[in-house]
Every structure is written in structure tokens, then in C-alpha cells.
Amino acid sequence: MFSPLIKELIESLRCLPGVGPKSAQKMALYLLERDSQGADRLAQSLRSALDKVGRCSQCRTLTEDHLCPICADEERNRSRLCIVETPADVIAIESTKQFDGLYFVLLGHLSPIDGIGPEELGLDRLETITQQQGVEEVIIATNSTVEGEATSHYIAQLLKPQGIEVSRIAQGVPMGGELEYVDGNTLALALEGRKKL
Amino acid sequence: MFSPLIKELIESLRCLPGVGPKSAQKMALYLLERDSQGADRLAQSLRSALDKVGRCSQCRTLTEDHLCPICADEERNRSRLCIVETPADVIAIESTKQFDGLYFVLLGHLSPIDGIGPEELGLDRLETITQQQGVEEVIIATNSTVEGEATSHYIAQLLKPQGIEVSRIAQGVPMGGELEYVDGNTLALALEGRKKL
Ligand SMILES: [Zn+2]
Ligand SMILES: [Zn+2]
Numbered sequence: 166m167f168s169p170l171i172k173e174l175i176e177s178l179r180c181l182p183g184v185g186p187k188s189a190q191k192m193a194l195y196l197l198e199r200d201s202q203g204a205d206r207l208a209q210s211l212r213s214a215l216d217k218v219g220r221c222s223q224c225r226t227l228t229e230d231h232l233c234p235i236c237a238d239e240e241r242n243r244s245r246l247c248i249v250e251t252p253a254d255v256i257a258i259e260s261t262k263q264f265d266g267l268y269f270v271l272l273g274h275l276s277p278i279d280g281i282g283p284e285e286l287g288l289d290r291l292e293t294i295t296q297q298q299g300v301e302e303v304i305i306a307t308n309s310t311v312e313g314e315a316t317s318h319y320i321a322q323l324l325k326p327q328g329i330e331v332s333r334i335a336q337g338v339p340m341g342g343e344l345e346y347v348d349g350n351t352l353a354l355a356l357e358g359r360k361k362l
Numbered sequence: 363m364f365s366p367l368i369k370e371l372i373e374s375l376r377c378l379p380g381v382g383p384k385s386a387q388k389m390a391l392y393l394l395e396r397d398s399q400g401a402d403r404l405a406q407s408l409r410s411a412l413d414k415v416g417r418c419s420q421c422r423t424l425t426e427d428h429l430c431p432i433c434a435d436e437e438r439n440r441s442r443l444c445i446v447e448t449p450a451d452v453i454a455i456e457s458t459k460q461f462d463g464l465y466f467v468l469l470g471h472l473s474p475i476d477g478i479g480p481e482e483l484g485l486d487r488l489e490t491i492t493q494q495q496g497v498e499e500v501i502i503a504t505n506s507t508v509e510g511e512a513t514s515h516y517i518a519q520l521l522k523p524q525g526i527e528v529s530r531i532a533q534g535v536p537m538g539g540e541l542e543y544v545d546g547n548t549l550a551l552a553l554e555g556r557k558k559l
Contacts, residue, residue, distance in 0.1 A: 166432060166456050167449075168425040170411050177407040180400025181378075182392045183385065194450050195379045196408070197415055197424050198469060203377025204408050210374040211393070211405035214367050218394055227394050228365040235363060252364075253391050259363055272395060 171197070223294065225287050226252045226270040235259075235268060242266045244301040246294075248320060250274055250308055258306060266302075269294065274312040275319060286316070288323060295329060302330045309336055368394070420491065422484050423449045423467040432456075432465060439463045441498040445488075445517060447471055447505055450542040455503060458550040463499075466491065471509040472516060483513070485520060492526060499527045501556055506535045518559040529556040 171193060178189040196204040220226065221233035235241060245266025249255055255268050271286040283289060303324055307313035321331050337355035338347050368390060375386040393401040417423065418430035432438060442463025446452055452465050468483040480486060492500065500521055504510035518528045532555030535544055
């Protein structure tokens with residue numbers, strides 16, 4: 166019932182995470198009927214981002230500049246490095262306002278089955294970076310998943326010989342979490358990681 | 363924390379209906395990290411649709427062709443015309459498989475406060491179209507809202523002098539309900555129970 170170009174627009178909107186056939190149709194018609202200006206801006210910014218966004222030469226996060234805003238910020242403490250899987254994790258940690266160092270963004274985790282080894286995550290360059298920057302402390306904040314743990318373990322083994330203090334973010338019961346609703350594995354980790362009061 | 367082009371992409375994704383700041387951020391990072399092909403296809407199809415999609419010369423729905431697929435379909439019954447507010451309403455009525463005629467898409471409803479009068483809805487051309495096509499029956503399926511009712515009333519007054527049988531879809535559609543969100547069965551009943559005006 167739609168013409169080919171409208172069908173194609175609906176189909177292509179489905180590449181967006183969380184967008185099914187119904188929402189894609191709604192979005193396409195909305196843009197064409199009511200917001201061609203917004204659609205034009207979106208087309209342009211997609212094009213610019215695709216053409217120009219690459220990786221920060223230092224921390225590997227997404228940016229169109231040689232250095233991302235955080236790596237370029239002279240105020241950050243260059244002796245501390247936090248290693249995360251994705252740019253979204255950087256945002257999550259920044260929102261705590263508890264970390265003033267720099268980041269290293271893996272853009273993934275070790276996954277031999279998908280052909281993602283240390284080189285794909287930039288780990289071959291991590292040693293050089295820690296030495297050049299004079300990093301004294303590394304906090305590994307990869308996800309609390311099997312792959313995230315394996316990646317964390319690999320990185321710890323890689324950096325410890327350099328005499329760097331390497332730590333892993335704590336696992337446990339989330340703030341405000343009621344024990345009754347916390348899953349058993351998390352609870353086991355919380356027990357194991359208990360701190361003296 | 364994001365570079366300018368990434369910020370701009372996040373901002374521009376917010377023109378999509380139902381997309382807030384959090385989802386826009388998620389979408390932008392997803393596209394750049396994992397689906398640059400999908401992003402490229404989306405940028406291209408937005409551009410093509412913006413450049414080429416206009417209105418069907420007959421029913422006014424969105425299409426890049428002179429005639430939309432329904433108007434171009436020789437099998438449709440040209441003596442019956444269903445008048446709706448939006449292209450999404452066409453889809454909703456088609457899904458009932460209860461209507462074999464052609465459509466006329468207003469792309470809106472009468473709204474003097476917003477400067478939307480009969481001309482903006484193409485009603486100045488509707489009389490010519492019904493005469494040229496030899497339309498014998500018109501079903502008015504504007505939304506069951508105050509504006510939709512007013513628009514329906516206006517159209518009925520316009521077409522009755524032509525000796526056309528004009529009906530309004532039945533009040534099986536809940537008051538205040540927008541066609542796009544009504545289920546197919548309800549809509550089928552509403553079509554079947556249409557009343558002469
Ligand atoms: Zn950086
Ligand atoms: Zn048409």
C-alpha cells in the first residue's frame with residue numbers, strides 16, 4: 166500500500182534498536198507528513214557522523230577529532246585509567262562524578278568465537294599507553310558478564326607486570342536493592358566481597 | 363562527553379516520535395559502534411524520500427509516483443471513495459479487507475485556528491474528482507474527534523448536492539479514538555454499520 170521509497174524508509178528505520186515494524190511505519194509517516202525539517206537534519210547528521218566519526222587516538226572512544234573531549238581535557242588526572250567496554254559505559258561512570266582520570270574504551274570484549282581477540286580491543290596498544298601516560302592505577306569496569314570477566318582477567322595479567330595498581334569495580338547488591346529480589350549469583354558475589362565494618 | 367558530531371546525531375534522532383534523550387543516545391551509539399551499514403541505508407532512504415516523495419495527484423496520499431499504488435490499481439472499484447485523515451488511516455482500513463474502492467486522504471482535518479481550511483485539505487478538488495471518477499458512494503472515515511466530526515459534516519454538505527450517497531463510518535469506533543489505533547475487527551464493524559448522512 167506504500168510506494169517503494171516509503172517502504173524502503175520504513176524498512177531502513179528498523180535498523181534502530183527497539184524499533185519494530187509498527188513504530189517504523191509511524192516514524193516514517195510522521196517525518197514525511199509533519200517534520201521534513203527534522204528528517205533532513207537527521208539525514209545530514211547521519212551522513213556527517215558516518216563520514217567523519219572515528220576513534221580517539223588515545224582512548225579509542227568514538228569521536229571525529231584526534232582526541233575525544235575527555236582525553237583533551239587538561240584537568241583530568243592522567244595517572245588513573247578506567248577501562249570500559251563501550252562509550253555508553255563512559256557516560257555511566259562520568260555521571261557518578263567519582264572518577265577524574267582518563268578512560269580506555271575497548272568497544273567490545275574478548276570473544277574468540279566472533280574473532281575478537283586482544284588486538285581487536287586495542288590491548289596491544291594498552292601497554293604502550295599506560296607507560297607513556299605514566300598510569301599508576303587502572304580500574305577495570307568491564308561488564309559483570311562471563312565475557313566481561315574474562316576480558317578483565319586478561320587485562321589484569323597484562324598490566325600487573327608493569328607494577329600498576331589494577332582493581333576491578335565491586336560486584337554486589339545494587340543500591341536500594343531488596344535482598345529478596347536480588348538473584349542468587351549476585352548475592353553470592355556480594356557475600357564473598359563483604360567488607361569489615 | 364560526546365564530540366560535536368555525535369551530540370548532533372543524538373539531538374537529531376530526537377525528532378523521531380517516541381524517542382527521548384536516553385533512547386536517542388542509545389540509537390546513536392548503536393549505529394556508530396555496530397551498524398554503520400544500517401545508518402548509511404537510513405541516511406540514503408531519508409534523503410531519497412525527502413527529495414522525491416510528494417502527494418498522489420488523485421488521492422493526495424504520500425507517494426513518489428504520479429499515482430499511488432492504490433489509485434493505480436485497475437482492480438479497485440472506482441465508484442466508491444473513502445475519505446480519511448492520514449496515510450496511516452488508509453493502512454488501517456485496508457487491513458480490514460472490507461473496502462475495495464479508492465481513497466481520498468485529507469492529510470489533516472479542518473482546524474481554523476491553525477489556518478487549515480477546506481483548500482488545505484484539497485476539498486476544493488474533491489468535487490471535481492468525484493465527478494470525473496463517477497463516484498456513487500462516499501464513506502467518510504475521518505477520526506471520531508471533534509475536528510474529525512466537523513470535517514465530516516463539511517464534506518457531507520459539499521457532496522450531497524451532487525446526488526452522491528454519503529455515509530459516515532459507524533460509532534463502533536470509541537469516542538475520541540484515532541483510527542490508526544483501532545483494531546481491525548472494530549474497524550470492520552464500523553465500516554459495515556455505516557449510516558447514511
Ligand atoms: Zn579519548
Ligand atoms: Zn492515490
